[in-house]
Amino acid sequence: xxxxxxxxxxxxxxxxxxxxGEEMLLVRDHVCQCAECSAEFEELxxxxxxxxxxxxxxxxxxxxxxxxxxxxxxxxxVPTAETRRKSIATIGMAAAMLFLVFAVMRWVxxxxxxxxxxxxxxxxxxxxxxxxxxRGSYSPxxxxxxxxxxx
Amino acid sequence: xxxxxxGVIVSWVKPKAGDAESRRPLFEKLMANSYQQAFQxxxxxxxxxxxxxxxxxxxxxxxxxxxxxxxxxxPFTAWLYRIMTNLHIDNVRRTSxxxxxxxxxPVGESSSAWDxxxxxxxxxxxxxxxxxxxxxxxxxxxxTPDFRMAVVLADVEGLSYExxxxxxxxxxxxxxxxxxxxxxxxxxxxxxxxxxEHQGVTE
Numbered sequence: 327x328x329x330x331x332x333x334x335x336x337x338x339x340x341x342x343x344x345x346x347g348e349e350m351l352l353v354r355d356h357v358c359q360c361a362e363c364s365a366e367f368e369e370l371x372x373x374x375x376x377x378x379x380x381x382x383x384x385x386x387x388x389x390x391x392x393x394x395x396x397x398x399x400x401x402x403x404v405p406t407a408e409t410r411r412k413s414i415a416t417i418g419m420a421a422a423m424l425f426l427v428f429a430v431m432r433w434v435x436x437x438x439x440x441x442x443x444x445x446x447x448x449x450x451x452x453x454x455x456x457x458x459x460x461r462g463s464y465s466p467x468x469x470x471x472x473x474x475x476x477x
Numbered sequence: 478x479x480x481x482x483x484g485v486i487v488s489w490v491k492p493k494a495g496d497a498e499s500r501r502p503l504f505e506k507l508m509a510n511s512y513q514q515a516f517q518x519x520x521x522x523x524x525x526x527x528x529x530x531x532x533x534x535x536x537x538x539x540x541x542x543x544x545x546x547x548x549x550x551x552p553f554t555a556w557l558y559r560i561m562t563n564l565h566i567d568n569v570r571r572t573s574x575x576x577x578x579x580x581x582x583p584v585g586e587s588s589s590a591w592d593x594x595x596x597x598x599x600x601x602x603x604x605x606x607x608x609x610x611x612x613x614x615x616x617x618x619x620x621t622p623d624f625r626m627a628v629v630l631a632d633v634e635g636l637s638y639e640x641x642x643x644x645x646x647x648x649x650x651x652x653x654x655x656x657x658x659x660x661x662x663x664x665x666x667x668x669x670x671x672x673x674e675h676q677g678v679t680e
Contacts, residue, residue, distance in 0.1 A: 338657035342631065344638045344649075373660045376613055377632035383526070385516040390509060393534045397508075397541050398501070 329356055330363055337367050341374060504541055507553045512537075514634075515557055521629045522565045524618040532568070536561040558634075559644045562626050569622045616666040624659030631656050 333356045339345050340353040357364050386392075515536065519529035539560050540547075547556055617625050623645070630641045631652075638652045645652065 335657065338660055339638075339653050342638065342656070344653065369664050370657075370660050373663050374632050377628065377663075378635075380521075380613055380633065383517060383520045383529075385513060386526075386530070389516065389530060389533070390512050392530075393512065393537050394505065394508065396534050397537045 330360060333357070333360070333363050334366060337363070337370055341367070341370055500544055504544055508537060511554050511557060514554060515561065518558060518561060518629065518634065519565075521614070521617060521633055522561070522622075522626065524614050532561065532564060535564050539564065555636075555640060555644055558630065559646070562645055565626065566622055612667060612670060613663070615670070616663040619666050620659055620662050624655050624662060627652055627655035628659035628663070632660075 333353050336345060336349060336353050337357075340350065340357075343350075345353065357367050512533065516529060516533050519532040519536070520526065523529045523532055536557060540557055543560075547553070617629065620628070626645065627641055630636045630644060631638070636644070638649045638656075641652045641656075642649045
């Protein structure tokens with residue numbers, strides 16, 4: 327009985343020759359002696375051979391063309407390791423250029439805001455006053471106070 | 478200088494399309510060689526010509542999208558069937574979820590054990606539009622999808638358990654079990670059908 331239970335679970339694999347040599351011998355010997363397992367084996371063999379001989383279903387004549395049309399119309403370019411690497415490098419390069427542009431703009435801005443020392447009258451001519459105190463700090467837009475040594 | 482920088486950027490970006498184009502002839506060739514066989518597989522999975530064509534198309538679209546992952550040392554059909562089995566499982570699950578929330582079906586109508594295994598079985602006989610091998614195809618349609626795919630790959634395609642395990646991303650032991658239980662389901666279903674037909678004759 328135990329032998330039947332074990333063998334029945336191996337019948338399909340036996341049919342497909344997917345058992346080890348030892349298991350094959352076990353099943354073969356048992357099937358030869360056991361009418362019930364032999365009948366089950368024949369039924370499984372019938373199912374397998376019926377599936378194998380099922381008639382082919384013919385695809386439509388234009389199936390390949392239709393599928394090709396869909397595949398190459400819908401699908402984006404295939405990314406490969408090489409293109410991915412290049413994409414990352416391109417993004418990196420663009421980011422670096424952007425950083426450079428911002429850095430230059432900032433530098434120009436800082437240069438444009440340099441303190442005006444006494445003697446430089448160009449801002450006065452334009453009506454823009456800059457004050458420079460004795461400690462060297464300045465504040466744009468305040469009234470002019472000339473630097474002089476304490477008496 | 479400007480042209481130089483632009484030229485470099487264009488040359489780095491442009492090969493994306495070129496790579497895809499260079500692989501297209503190979504994919505087209507593999508497709509032409511495999512589509513008939515793949516269609517048989519799709520039909521055995523779905524039991525319906527229109528759904529088989531949809532599954533086939535979806536499979537090739539996904540295959541082309543991930544073609545860079547395909548290892549040319551392995552059979553193309555094995556890789557293709559792996560995609561197809563995953564898509565089929567997804568489709569069955571989606572349909573099952575739709576069926577679960579459907580308000581069209583009266584409660585308790587679906588009492589057959591076959592209906593519980595695969596929603597395809599509940600969709601009616603009109604789904605099988607080819608009469609060839611109809612009882613067997615109907616039995617396949619009624620099976621648990623995992624069992625159906627394992628049986629089809631073994632008995633229709635003639636693949637080894639190891640190949641099927643790779644395609645279905647599972648162990649050889651699981652494949653062995655699915656094939657055995659799947660064949661038993663087919664046999665029981667055919668017995669069930671013949672019993673119903675026999676009842677119909679005697680009534």
